[in-house]
């Protein structure tokens with residue numbers, strides 16, 4: 001099973017793509033059909049937020065293994081007037097959720113948190129897209145969703161990657177009649193080249209065009225979910241849907257060398273730990289280090305941050321997440337533990353300053369509608385693992401997420417991504433599971449310079465850190481930063497994952513420093529949009545590890 005997510009990054013301004021002149025806008029997404037949908041909106045006078053939502057809704061059709069309205073998202077926006085917004089469309093646990101809901105005979109069962117009726121939280125993506133368009137867009141939600149409905153109805157030919165995901169998920173999806181009805185033919189998952197038509201999803205999108213998200217959260221969809229859940233042992237209710245709320249949160253601002261890093265706050269762990277890791281790395285002169293030493297220092301930094309993640313991070317509306325994790329003095333103390341020559345064991349989390357009192361809180365603000373010029377959007381969305389819970393709600397075409405697996409379902413029990421957690425991320429009614437999604441913006445002298453983000457569970461956080469260092473310290477372009485071999489350490493398990501493309505001498509050097517290496521064929525998928533070096537245009541790049549594209553005009 002391949003985990004699932006979408007990344008899209010959109011800017012509006014004078015644009016330059018891969019040497020081509022482009023002056024109005026740029027879109028980078030994991031699917032050409034979705035990139036094209038976003039470009040069409042920009043060309044028609046919509047702004048970056050409108051385009052982002054069009055991309056998202058189109059990806060929900062052509063890339064539904066990764067994301068869709070049955071899932072959640074984080075949207076980070078820099079508006080033309082310089083203001084910032086972090087829209088939290090993360091799933092919420094149902095009211096009947098309990099800390100031990102996945103425990104059977106004393107042991108947590110990850111099959112239950114990853115597949116079937118108990119795996120889903122209340123999806124937040126649609127509420128977030130609607131909120132974004134209403135507050136910061138220029139178009140109506142219906143204008144953005146109807147073209148995607150047409151694509152769902154007409155169908156599209158499955159590429160090798162989609163067909164591969166479907167094949168890997170087929171055994172689990174095949175358990176659900178409503179999922180087979182959409183994705184199977186003659187008892188078998190659709191294969192490469194087959195045309196996937198989704199008339200139910202088209203009808204769902206058209207109903208939303210007519211009745212907005214009421215249809216989903218307060219109408220027929222919520223009722224259909226409740227009914228299916230009742231018959232299949234689930235606990236999600238129509239009332240859970242009615243109670244879903246988008247959270248408008250305050251982005252995390254931190255400094256790295258001459259740059260301002262704008263990160264997504266909890267329940268994303270990404271913003272906190274990217275800032276924390278960069279704070280640690282800033283105490284080193286990365287350019288002056290040898291190549292192996294540099295990667296070793298980065299791996300040790302990742303390890304320290306992920307140890308803190310496992311203990312401290314969770315939904316800030318439920319858990320006290322210390323702001324001291326961002327403290328420079330704390331980072332310097334952690335940096336002091338790093339031995340440049342050899343790995344240092346990390347037994348557990350650290351103690352950030354004033355951890356009891358200075359914690360993340362929810363902040364709510366209202367904005368007026370944005371002008372198109374100078375808007376930047378970084379959005380990461382997901383149904384979690386490939387095809388989420390594998391459940392399609394009958395008659396709707398909507399694939400439900402399995403985001404409940406991002407909770408710590410029992411202390412010390414690994415989730416799909418091998419992550420462990422503690423009380424801060426335990427299941428509770430109405431709580432949002434901790435996420436690694438890390439949409440990020442970089443500002444220089446107050447102006448947007450880079451928008452980036454990634455897919456890959458916890459590897460999202462390490463990718464973003466690596467790509468920031470390659471661009472900000474080493475002056476690489478987005479495309480150059482994306483091709484660099486990746487490393488990832490998440491503290492537990494105590495192993496350093498490296499892409500097999502990492503040159504052998506570096507792998508040997510890291511092993512000599514005491515790292516237990518685990519070779520991976522490929523780790524994560526990032527998309528980057530940045531201002532061009534002359535400051536006049538923009539450059540964009542999609543990860544060569546996946547089939548997406550960056551395009552502007």
Ligand code: DON
Pocket residue numbers: 002003004005382383384385403406434435436437454455456457458460
């Ligand atoms: O929110 C999270 O951290 C995960 N649900 C992200 C899943 C993911 O990245 C799947 N991607 N490949």
